Amino acid sequence: MRYLCLVYCEDSAFAAMTTDEKRTLDRDSLAYDRELERRGQFVAADALQPVRESATVRVRDGRTSVTDGPFAETKEHLGGFILIEARDMNEAIQAAAGIPLAKLGSIEVRPVLRFEA
Secondary structure, eight states, X not given: OEEEEEEXXXXXXXXXXXXXXXXXXXXXXXXXXXXXXXXXXXXXXXXXXXXXXXXXXXXXXXXXXXXXXXXXXXXXXXXXXXXEEOSSHHHHHHHHHTOGGGGTSEEEEEEOOOOOO
């Protein structure tokens, strides 16, 4: 079964990091992706641009509205994702616990809903 690991973090956590700390985090994150791949669990992963680069789109009564950034006022924002294969939620949680950014923010683990055509 597929699970989406949504990586949330505070922008301020990155702003406080040195260049070397950011490089180490990037290196560790890519190494963990390779480890998941070696174990046959890796499907896809990507980091996202800062939240200030985002827009929220809504369509209500046929009208489209666009606002800068995310709608919710929160400290943590979606920073990236890792899509994995796991036997069950427990195995997915174990995989999520190894994501280096779990030490700075939080990882939401959510089963992927499959639609039958």
